[in-house]
Amino acid sequence: MADTLAKTLPADRLRPLREAVRALTRLADGQSSEAVFLTEGREILAQLISQDDWLEDDFRRTHPEYYQQYLLYCDPHERFSLQSFVWGPGQSTPIHDHTVWGLVGVLQGAESCMRYRQTAEGLVPEGSTVILERGSVDAVSPTVGDIHKVSNAFSDRTSISIHIYGANIGNTRRHVFDVNTGAQKDFVSGYSFNRLPNLWDQSAGIRAQVHQGASASA
């Protein structure tokens, strides 16, 4: 009976995102350290990006010139936030930092990432360019390395990544860097859209249960 019911209920499309929000809230409520967020949060993000049909079209739109940063959820106490980053063909960020921990999981396409370190002589590249393939998760923070440049690895298609940060990242003061001089400039990214997915409307499934209950007892 339960199986039959599950098969006939309308899809709860945003359930994966809601489950991730709940899991992250549990970590935040447990006063989790950055290290815990970077390990357990990584698992939560890997699970979230293991399928991509939950992300609605409004949060996958490209802009002809700039990569887009859509807020998907912000914790009421701004202890963490989730975003979709949408990269048109060939688009990239400037070299930037985050000032808080962050996790980047590739949902669609692939991204290339170059890390930098700040020294007395300016910015020094750390290692070589890393390609983040679909399904992989990368971490940033002032502790594990916070300065990088991210680009769409493709010049002919869109790439999308899902990010989790230890703050309301759109409101966070951070920095962009000049690759030649190492000079840093303050910036606040904001968000590309003023609406968020409605995680909390689960009425279609509940309504279907009500109707099924009514027809079973009829």
Ligand code: FE
């Ligand atoms: Fe970044």
